[in-house]
């Protein structure tokens with residue numbers, strides 16, 4: 615049984631949903647976030663926010679007091695900008711992770727759950743779901759830093775006995791995704807359509823992704839927390855391929871059927887096919903994704919709409 619959790623990046627999109635889920639399980643929750651992308655108002659009532667940096671040993675050590683489990687979510691989350699800004703990416707995503715590891719020995723922490731990504735995988739030839747043994751040859755600096763971090767976490771776990779799971783999240787969607795031109799096609803298209811602008815599809819739009827609801831990602835983390843299997847890597851997705859064209863169609867239907875899409879050149883570093891085989895997490899942790907995209911996409915639209923009202927949920931944009 616764990617009693618107090620640290621969620622790094624807990625003022626961000628996934629971290630804040632995870633913090634909520636942990637509170638509802640009866641844990642005490644502390645969030646460490648530098649608010650570079652996250653927002654104070656995302657941190658749920660009942661969780662303590664420590665404003666600080668995962669790259670600072672003082673900030674991490676200070677936030678670990680009394681903590682027995684760490685969920686490391688803090689990162690610079692952009693495949694596209696990692697190509698130019700590879701140094702900054704590695705500084706936060708790799709060195710920040712190593713700093714967290716360095717601070718764990720001598721604390722009460724018994725388990726680390728690391729937020730990894732589908733970006734660790736090599737290009738797949740088709741949208742067939744891939745499992746955790748698929749080749750890991752990342753095509754972006756972001757994927758490289760996520761893969762290296764995973765490997766450090768596992769090696770660290772073997773030598774210290776502090777348990778570790780790495781969860782490879784696929785494309786996560788849901789309310790509270792931080793609006794940015796680079797991350798989260800559903801949130802990006804929603805905001806463009808609400809602005810009366812055409813969603814821009816890079817390439818032919820037939821690239822297929824696995825869109826997983828943020829509440830399912832939070833549940834997968836709870837399953838990893840409860841597990842007594844040692845040192846394991848799990849895909850977290852749905853196993854269902856959805857094209858970017860389908861996303862645009864769904865959102866146009868919800869918001870503005872008359873707005874046509876625009877196409878632009880593809881970006882390097884982004885996988886064409888990225889679909890999770892989730893049989894390992896289902897078999898070993900008893901986790902099944904329970905949410906269908908068509909049922910939840912309206913929730914994202916509603917959230918984005920309300921966050922644009924003055925005084926709306928995320929303070930306007």
Ligand SMILES: NC(=O)c1ccc[n+]([C@@H]2O[C@H](COP(=O)([O-])OP(=O)(O)OC[C@H]3O[C@@H](n4cnc5c(N)ncnc54)[C@H](O)[C@@H]3O)[C@@H](O)[C@H]2O)c1
Pocket residue numbers: 622623624625626627628629646647648649650651652653666667668669686687688689690691706710729730731732782783784785786787791792
């Ligand atoms: N969103 C996705 O589709 C997706 C997919 C795969 C993996 N992931 C991983 O999930 C995790 C959470 O992503 P998210 O989508 O919630 O992104 P997010 O940007 O909403 O959250 C990341 C949080 O980390 C904080 N942060 C960044 N640098 C920091 C630093 N140096 N010190 C302290 N805090 C810092 C930000 O302020 C933000 O609140 C990340 O590790 C990301 O790589 C996300």
